[in-house]
Amino acid sequence: MVRLQRQLLRAFVSTQAEEATRDQRFVATLETLLDLIRACARKPPLKAKVRDTRLNGRRAQEFCRLCGAPVELTAFAVGNDNTKRDDPGDVLRLSSVYCTDHRPQLPNGEWNPAYRKAKRALAQFDMELARLTKQSGNWKKVEAQSGDPLVDSYIYHYVRKHYLRPGDEAELRDHARSMADGKLSDRKKQMVMLERYGVSQSDAARRLGVERQAVSKALAALPSEFRQLPNLFGFPAYFLASTKVVN
Numbered sequence: 001m002v003r004l005q006r007q008l009l010r011a012f013v014s015t016q017a018e019e020a021t022r023d024q025r026f027v028a029t030l031e032t033l034l035d036l037i038r039a040c041a042r043k044p045p046l047k048a049k050v051r052d053t054r055l056n057g058r059r060a061q062e063f064c065r066l067c068g069a070p071v072e073l074t075a076f077a078v079g080n081d082n083t084k085r086d087d088p089g090d091v092l093r094l095s096s097v098y099c100t101d102h103r104p105q106l107p108n109g110e111w112n113p114a115y116r117k118a119k120r121a122l123a124q125f126d127m128e129l130a131r132l133t134k135q136s137g138n139w140k141k142v143e144a145q146s147g148d149p150l151v152d153s154y155i156y157h158y159v160r161k162h163y164l165r166p167g168d169e170a171e172l173r174d175h176a177r178s179m180a181d182g183k184l185s186d187r188k189k190q191m192v193m194l195e196r197y198g199v200s201q202s203d204a205a206r207r208l209g210v211e212r213q214a215v216s217k218a219l220a221a222l223p224s225e226f227r228q229l230p231n232l233f234g235f236p237a238y239f240l241a242s243t244k245v246v247n
């Protein structure tokens, strides 16, 4: 239900919404309803036995520590059978911290490579999530506070591209995950930003104090989802005025 409402809201914001007060109120009302839906979903039933097991459904039902998916135990409790185990005893070892994809060990007892990879990039995940969340709260201003105008601008464009709002918790977490997994460094964000507004690769290299080949290599290797940004009003004046040119 939340997903559907968000899709409708995005369609409205991208095609219809004017700056008019009425539109803003309409969007705010829908956001409030979405919060209500989420609050209802979090409320555990009075009899909180998880399916036919001895598990207690009142345990925290949260997002995976490493992405936007629900933790394994929650997924199982709501009937997602991807988490089903052959041995009924395994149900008791469902994670209440990680989702099925990020559980530290695989059902066969081996270490999960996806977990190790995500764990290595944990700091970046947390940082990107904080930036995306900050920016999603205000579409009118550059808000990520990364300390670099180009990186801030990148986050601004990214949030607008995906129509992210603070209530989109699962999606914000998934985007932060894919940035960390995709090795989208701040340096690459700066390069994409300069490229987006027509700065040549040699000028970008000079501005960032790196070799031109480094710019073309990094951009060529970057997945297109990170390289394609919308054209937004007011740019590039913002960062062209606020970045120093390295001579």
Ligand SMILES: [Zn+2]
Binding pocket: 064, 065, 066, 067, 068, 069, 098, 099, 100, 101, 102
């Ligand atoms: Zn996960």
